[in-house]
Amino acid sequence: MTFEELNIIPSILKAIKEKGYINPTQIQEEAIPVVLAKKDVLGCAQTGTGKTASYAIPVIQLLQLETAAEKRNGIKALILAPTRELALQISECIDDYAKYTRIKHGVIFGGVKQQPQNEMLRRGVDILVATPGRLLDMMNQGCIKLNQIRYLVLDEADRMLDMGFIHDIKKILSKLPVNRQTLLFSATMPGAILSLTKSILKKPVNINVTPQYSPVETIEQLVYFVEKKDKNSLLISILQKAENQSVLVFSRTKHNANKIVRKLGIAGIASEALHGNKSQTSRQNALSNFKSGKTRVIVATDIASRGIDINELPMVINYDLPDVAETYIHRVGRTGRAGNTGTAVTFCSQDERKLVENIQKLMGKKMNKKMFPAKQKTV
Template sequence: MTFKELNIAPPILKAIEEKGYLIPTPIQEKAIPAALNKNDILGCAQTGTGKTASFAIPVIQHLLTDQETGKSRGIKALILTPTRELALQISECINDYACHTRIRHGVIFGGVNQRAQVDMLRKGTDILVATPGRLLDLMNQGYVHLDQVRYFVLDEADRMLDMGFIHDIRRVLAKLPENKQTLFFSATVPDTIVSLANSLLKNPVRISITPQSPVVETVEQFVYYIEKEEKGHLLISLLRKAENQSVLIFSRTKHNADRIVRSLSKAGIGSQAIHGNKSQTARQLALGNFKSGKTRVMVATDIAARGIDINELPLVINYDLPDIPETYVHRIGRTGRAGNTGIALTFCSREERKLMNSIQKLTGKKLCRAELSV
């Protein structure tokens, strides 16, 4: 099945095709038609399975239809997620798929000054991506009103509960209209999640995607335990040794991706960055250069790297560890494809040791410690 066969609206389909996506993931294939049919959904799927598009695409398409029928202004879709990082990733995804529409979206989360977020809300937004704490803060201050919400997404529900957000979630739910579509996603479905889902959903379509084995057998994995300040020197040393190889480097943030490119340029190593702040044209050009071999080194954030699919990619470097262990598996899966072998190198600073432990627990594999030779 292709995205075209899922009856996706032309402006969204155009954005998908520009990304180079042709075939939906298993959860997208099941969830998108059900969501477009206005069914509630209970989806069980790990991060990295493509579930963000499973709810983002139908929500955008519903809003396109609503605009055509002249329905009221105000926040029409609310997407609730546990962390700032996930909120930003979802916002980038919506930006990608809604780029050929007039649908407005915004993201709010704590830990930063609220002024810019308040300004965005005052201008108006159709889709609001939010973390629970900041959402409730701005609701209490009168900046957010949820009475016109028609589409509600609760993402990473089990993680929400683990982080103690259950009371915040119930306070938000109390402010939502009863007549709405609810899309509920969780990596696991313990009794607490079942209870919450039963109170939220009406005759839901149940979708469960069994995660693939997290151990990528064709990829050799090594870790460098190194101070944060030394990562740049190690990267330059490794790239000089791998001078004829294509290398994909993962950065946790857009800012750091750009900084890595500048650092490599000073060392005489050409590279390009691909992330959400780059225009679509710039991303496609960079991706084309990398696939053709014109650019040997690509620095990418996790969201932007979704369009990178190269069978003969010998080396992936995790400059920063991801916040979510499953993302590590998704990253290293960029190498070792189509019967080829690959190498994944990970830089782990003292601050990232807990993240490394989580990754090793998920994969059931202790990464080989690489010797430093900078």
């Protein structure tokens, strides 16, 4: 199937062709017609399968066709995202898809000065991408009114609940028009999400294109059993063999991310840390350097990594294992995107073996086991 067969209008087709899009992914193929039919959607698809385009393209099209028939000021579509990085990523995608339309959009998030965001809103936007905290704050100040919202999107809803945004989301929902189209997309569907959907979705079309707790099949998954003291040596060895490849390394804590960057620097491997203690400017610069290839290695915590969307990222390394098995799915989903192959490498020390067991149980499959140093016997 092609995007033309999905009845995408010429102005958007031109933009997505410039992006190199030819054939829609499965979530796009199934979701776009449903959104264009103005039905609510409960979409579950793995990270890296193209969820952003599956809702952004049809919402832009619906608004473009509506603005051609009427002129009404005010925010008409609201997209909620859990982190500033993801909000920026979504905004960049909308900028690409809507470049040949009349649709205006903006993005707001915390950690930066509010004044430029106020000025952007005064100029007027049709689509607003926002993190819940900053949105609620600006609503309370009277800077934002949501009484004309026709389309609501909750992206990575599971992550928003994990981060404790449920109360903010409920407050925001109470200010939205009852008559609206609501789209909820998530990589996993825990019970809390399903409970939320009952109160905000009206007869939704369920779209579940892949097993919830399984990374895409194009990702090779390896687990190295390694002593904690040897993790730095293993990381340096892998990065040296990876030569010029971009690599995303996950650390459980901000402190350890900084420590890993220092150790890599001593070994002559340039890298940057990405975590919540970094300023917004620093985080955006680090992401920009990584996406452009200027920085080959990024060491990130889970929250900071949510906006990293690089179609050809070949490798993800779990230096530290996450406490929650579902988080592993999000991490490794940074690679193997858009039909490309990828490698997910996990370091497992003695005290992390139970975490690996939990992940494998969740996925219903085993990772390929390796030892470091290689001469050690497999346990």
